[in-house]
Ligand SMILES: Nc1ncnc2c1ncn2[C@@H]1O[C@H](COP(=O)(O)OP(=O)(O)O)[C@@H](O)[C@H]1O
C-alpha cells in the first residue's frame with residue numbers, strides 16, 4: 538500500500554507503482570518520430586537495468602534524462618509514459634516506483650531552507666523510496682526552478698541561497714549515481730537556458746522537443762478527432778479524410794501539441810448545436826476554429842440574452858434563488874448550490 542496523498546514526503550507530488558493499467562495512454566498519445574521513443578526507452582532501460590554494473594565505469598552514467606523544448610510539445614506526458622513503458626519492460630524483474638517531484642516546493646525565503654529541503658529530498662526521501670522497489674523513476678517537471686543556473690541567478694530570492702540549493706542538487710545527483718545506480722531521473726524544461734550548466738553536463742541524454750511539423754500536426758489532429766469519435770462514433774468518417782486533415786493542418790502552422798488538441802474542443806464549441814450534440818461536428822467547424830486560431834477569439838456585436846437563447850426551460854427545472862448557506866431552506870425538489878473555496882490550491886505566481 539502506498540501512503541495517502543496527505544502523507545507524501547515534502548516536495549513529492551505523487552507516487553505510483555508501475556506498470557499500471559491506466560498509465561498506458563501517455564506514451565501512446567505523444568506522436569513523435571519512432572527513433573525518439575526508442576532512444577528514450579533504451580536510455581531508461583540501460584540505467585534501470587544495468588546501472589549497478591555501469592557505475593563501475595570511470596565515466597559512470599548519472600541516470601539523468603533531460604527533455605527540453607517549447608511548452609505544449611509533450612515533454613511531461615512523454616516523461617510519464619516513459620516510466621510506464623520502462624516499467625512494462627522490467628515488470629518480470631520487479632515493480633517500478635514513479636515519484637513526481639514538485640520543484641516549486643523548494644525555493645524558500647528562509648536562508649538555507651531550500652538547500653536543506655533539496656538535501657533532504659535527495660539524501661533521505663529518494664533513497665528511502667528507492668529501497669522499497671527494484672526500480673525507481675524520479676520525475677522532476679520544470680527542472681529550471683530546481684537546478685537554477687548559478688551563472689545567471691538573479692531574482693528576489695537570495696542568490697547565495699540559490700547557489701547553495703543548486704550545489705545541493707548536484708551533490709545529491711552524484712551521490713545517487715554512485716550509491717543507487719538504478720534510480721533514473723527524468724526531468725523536463727521549457728527553458729533550458731535557465732538550467733544550471735553543471736546539471737546539464739551530467740545528463741546522459743538531452744532530448745530536444747520541437748514544434749510538430751505539418752505531417753505530425755495532421756496526425757495529432759487526427760488522433761484528437763478519433764478520441765472524440767470514441768464517444769460519438771458518428772464522427773468516425775472525419776478521421777478517415779486524410780486530404781481534409783492535411784488541409785486543416787496547414788492552417789495550424791507553428792502550433793504546439795497542446796493547442797492542436799484544444800482545437801478540437803474549440804471546434805466543438807463553435808456552434809451551440811454542436812456543443813449540445815457533438816455528433817454534429819463538421820469540417821466547417823474545424824476549419825472555422827482553426828482560422829480563428831483555436832480558443833483565442835475577439836468578442837464583437839450584440840449577443841442574444843439568456844432568455845432569448847433559451848426561452849422554454851420549464852419552471853420546475855429552475856432552482857431556488859438560494860445559495861444554500863442558511864439552515865432554513867426546504868427547496869421543493871430544487872437542488873441547492875454549494876460553494877466551495879479551496880484554500881490550499883492557490884496558484885503560485887511563477888512566470
Ligand atoms: N507530439 C505530440 N503528439 C501528441 N500530443 C501532443 C504532442 N505534444 C503535446 N501533445 C499534447 O499536448 C498536451 C500537453 O502536453 P505536455 O506533455 O503537458 O507538454 P509539455 O510538458 O511539453 O508542456 C497533452 O495533452 C499532449 O497529449
Ligand SMILES: [Mg+2]
Nearest residue numbers: 612613678725
Ligand atoms: Mg510540462
